[in-house]
Amino acid sequence: MEAWSSLMGGFAAAISPYNLMFALIGSIAGTLVGVLPGLGPTAAIAMLLPLASHLDPAPAIIMMAAIYYGAMYGGSTTSVLVNIPGEASSVPTAMEGYQLNLQGRGGPALGISAIASFAAGTMGVIGLTFFAPVLARTALAFGPPEYFALTFLGVSLVVSLSGRDLGKGLLSALVGLLTAVIGLDPLTGVTRLTFGSMELMAGIDFVPIIMGLFAISEILVNAEKETKCILEAKRIEWLPTWQDIKDTWAATIRSGVIGFLAGLIPGCSPAVTSFMVYDLEKRFSKHPEKFGHGAIDAVAAVEGSNNATASGGFVPLLAFGIPSGPALAVLLGGFLMYGLQPGPRLMQEQPALLWTIIASMYIGNVMLLVLNLPLVGLWARMALIPFPILGPIIAVCTLIGAYSLRHSFFDLWISLLFGVIGYLMRKFEFPVAPMVLATVLAKLMETSYMQSLVMSKGSPLIFFTRPISAAFILLTLLSVASGIWLRRQAKVKQVELEESDS
């Protein structure tokens, strides 16, 4: 119960008007950068660093942390409304949420994602409060072989993301992997497949790819169809009902637990978690046929896992000073700016500060819920804007977002190129999700494989002799086998249906 009394002390400090104000500023800024595709918390936190240096550490870090988890709330908005996932981890949200929007249920989808974000995010903070000391060492249990086994499991999700045609899904994943190889090999620094181009040497980032595959191809498709308005449904719902919440609460809790645990592993990209959660929900759902055509429990699960992962990421950060991603690296920079080094020593020397920050995360999540729920109706009405007006606004926001990432026009050309590729993939019926997943996973997969072989001096047995890695590989094999079996079952059913139809 020591954590409990410390937490109460933290609340006492976090509730001061001054600290509340900065939590609110951070929440608003986080929602804003989360909504804008391409922009993320990394840029926003980096931008506020010099500003924050005029503040005391507590309000400054409260604000930067709020930007970080606040951005996870905004991430679903454009995915649901206009089929543009702002980052890789929202791709499954777009796959289901956009379908819901087309059916006139964009409002409920957004509302449910706000509620799931709040519930799972808060679960993550509870985990951070009470289990951080016990679970912190998991962050260190993952060496290169474990990471390779994890990515192996990630790639196996392609099987379930491939839609009807597994072969095309695999090809799509291969092209994604190949795209990610372009540039400098992260371990040896050797240039690969760059053909002497300086721009290619920097590699192809996956955000411009996602922008192209989703946003640009969406604009092209709607332009050719002369769409008047993307929302054609007659009956439109603006807000989630109790039934929606009843349908999704179990998925939210499951994803909260998984998301938090995945957040403990510093090298595990949130995209992997959200695809994994999506896959799990699909397998254990009572209505798997709804997936791909607007499953609201999938939206809840994916958005919930994003937020729980964000909370979980604070465990290795506060316990060891290990950042799980670029945004937390900048946040770590914020700590260092005040001469504070997160780690066991900080826990002993400045417990009050840490507990204030943790307490502020409970408050921040409540603020974000209050901030985002009323916005849902407003956002959902955006889908009523005629396409000829909405289209160019989408294009401008995504392209500027893609530019802001690396300040590179080359990235914008990549976006357009993948816009055309995405368009062709729709026409030739290639699934897009495996390509996104593959580009996200490729680097970690290859580097961890090579590192493992260096560690074992060339013996691949290292993947099987280490318990965590062996468990993941076993899980992968099980998942692939059951996935193919389920696929076969579904096919048999479909054939039966078609035969009974005729």
Add this chain to the structure above:
Amino acid sequence: MCRSKWSLFIIVCVSLALLTGYGLAQEKPYPTKSVTYLVTFDPGGQSDREARRQQPFLEKSLGQKVIVDYKVGGGGALGWSELVRSQPDGYLMAGINIPHIILQPMQQQTGYTTDQIIPVALFQRTPLALAVLKTSPYKTIQEFIAAAKVKPSDISIGGSGTFSGHHVATLRFQKMTGTKFNYVPFTGAAPQITAFLGGHVNAVFGNSDDLVKYSGDIRVLAVADENRFFGFPETPTFKESGIDIVESIDRGIGLPPKTPDYIVKKLEAAFLQIAKDPAIQEQMKKEGFVPLALGSQASRAYIEKMTGIYKDIVKDIKK
């Protein structure tokens, strides 16, 4: 008369020429608009934090806005190749890292060469140090070397990338002690240290500022610097143990080739003023950096010296 007319003409011509010549060499006022400070690594990293620290002071001494901008990729190579291709007017400068700017062009075509970059100043260094976990059986550098001699290639040393300071330090260490280690490269300092703390590698060559953060969990065996490092005053240098390795990551600022001297001087003065500020030096030390204040000439000499050392080592890797 005729002659004096001509001489007058010549005098006029010469003085005109001198005047215009002088006019050409005349320093244009600098800076008259905002200056871009290019950071070639991710926001939040050491280079970025240093740039952000310097930004307000630079703005004060230059009297213009300083914009911190990022060009991240290729371990910095992307930003540096942009630097050497940009206008030499002093409005774009980039953070430079040694040994990166020496080793990258030695490895392959990277779009720039070391001598294209005009170094303005070097303002901080992070000496490398060899560290093991507190729980490790190796108490001293001698024990570590002895163990490596018993079982060559069995002890693993983690570092960041190949053709990097960490890799080169490992190779120099092997060469000088007649040992062989299993060098495991990582994609950056964060994964390197994480794997080290998790016990997935036996030892690391790490940057001093990274190691200072974990001084509770680790034992530093030797520091690759001329003098003992203030963060680990008890730890001997490699030199004290008779191994002549001095390896560090040095950070500074560079300009495109052909930048006029007066601009270099102006920026050099601005950066050195910041680098010599005792308050800033104190901050740097607290974060585990060794403050430096090398001017343009001294930086160039240092880069040339290190280039000579690295040439032979790179030959060894490449063969």
Add this chain to the structure above:
Amino acid sequence: MLKTQRSGDIACGAFLALLGLAAAWASTTIDEGAGGHLHPRNFPLLLGVLLFIGGAGLAVHALIARTGANKAIGWPDRRGWKFWGIALAALVLYVGLSNPLGFLICTFFFVAGFIWYFGRYSPIVAVAWALGVAAFVYVVFIWLLDLTLPLGPLAFLS
């Protein structure tokens, strides 16, 4: 040409096989780096070969099994292609001109043009929307988020 999914599969399969072949060939020119167990060449080479096999497999399967032979690809008609091409051209112009002219000016013309052409709105409505969007870009991206965007002749606004 390419009217059915079968012909589409054949074409895509052949293209991907060629891409795989090209990637595999390009991978063989990759420097082998520092040696040891680090082979930067292997992964792209493997991907290239797999892509070649997979692409060829797709094409051959469609050729022999005639899958998707009675399933038409949803290509647009001539009018659809025209709109498609104009939308793409507008995007290309936007990206191409944003460097010299800056994002604000390009955003204005792109949005105004798009709304006017695709929405058949009066030029006044289009210009009003375009001004609004450009102002939004300025306020949010440049003023609030402090991004350094190229602004061309309007550079004084940054």
